[in-house]
Amino acid sequence: MSVICFMDELVGRRPDGRLQVTASALVRHFGEWQERAARTPVYVLHHGRPRLVLLGVDLLDRAAVDEAAVMPPPPPLLTAVLDGIDLPLLLLDQRGEMGIANAAARARFGDQVATGRALVALSSRDGGALAAAIHRVLDGAGAQRVALVADRFPERLLRIVVEPLPEGCLVRIEDASAEREARIAVAERDAIVAAVEATGLAAIARVSLRGYLTAPRPALAALLRRPVEELAGARFLTLVDPADRPALGESLELASGGSETAARPARLLTGNGEALATRVGFWPMRVGGRVEEVVAALAAAAA
Numbered sequence: 001m002s003v004i005c006f007m008d009e010l011v012g013r014r015p016d017g018r019l020q021v022t023a024s025a026l027v028r029h030f031g032e033w034q035e036r037a038a039r040t041p042v043y044v045l046h047h048g049r050p051r052l053v054l055l056g057v058d059l060l061d062r063a064a065v066d067e068a069a070v071m072p073p074p075p076p077l078l079t080a081v082l083d084g085i086d087l088p089l090l091l092l093d094q095r096g097e098m099g100i101a102n103a104a105a106r107a108r109f110g111d112q113v114a115t116g117r118a119l120v121a122l123s124s125r126d127g128g129a130l131a132a133a134i135h136r137v138l139d140g141a142g143a144q145r146v147a148l149v150a151d152r153f154p155e156r157l158l159r160i161v162v163e164p165l166p167e168g169c170l171v172r173i174e175d176a177s178a179e180r181e182a183r184i185a186v187a188e189r190d191a192i193v194a195a196v197e198a199t200g201l202a203a204i205a206r207v208s209l210r211g212y213l214t215a216p217r218p219a220l221a222a223l224l225r226r227p228v229e230e231l232a233g234a235r236f237l238t239l240v241d242p243a244d245r246p247a248l249g250e251s252l253e254l255a256s257g258g259s260e261t262a263a264r265p266a267r268l269l270t271g272n273g274e275a276l277a278t279r280v281g282f283w284p285m286r287v288g289g290r291v292e293e294v295v296a297a298l299a300a301a302a303a
Contacts, residue, residue, distance in 0.1 A: 096118065145159065
């Protein structure tokens, strides 16, 4: 009878019915409580408040399997929104493991961004720095930035931004090498245009898909003997002699649709009222496979 009373004093229950025990009682009667913990979780009290949970290994493994089994799939709308973004995006859970990878990330990194994987798999060289940044964010730090070379693309430098979310974090992956290549391409294009114009052989103009000049250059203004300010926003075909507008307008329309056309002779109207004989060629300027503008090259015809 005394043993039963002793055990009754030992056993306490939380409001939800779970067992709890003081730390001192657990130490004195550990054998008894480890048997109980093998069957059900036991909350260990410290100064009257729950601080630890004693749990059998079998129960822990079973709970992990159950959690994985009932983990809800990502909302379809969220998946659709993320897949519509060209930038590789990853959503990590509170443990820093992969939750959702959008279509751009899956296409670029494949099974390295599979659900449940850790992002250290991206880089054997820089994975530790990335993992540290993720842990800092999960521990409450602000956005972290890491430069990384992925094993799958050793020639590319990736810029990774880890941002906190209410539950987990967002990882944005940008190709820093692509940004540098784009800047080089723009500088190269500008240098080629300037070099061509410096020879006096041609003036280069950009024409919007609606037919207006955009950012006219001094060489064009000099060719037409007009102020640059007058050309800004002007409709290109208004600078062409009316007799030549139908043919040149057809070439401009074809280039706006993506076709490559041969240069045509055309007379352009100068600021002093003269008709300047020229040859005009159009070329579609594509961005991401879509025509954004048309480039026009205008050269004075030989006398």
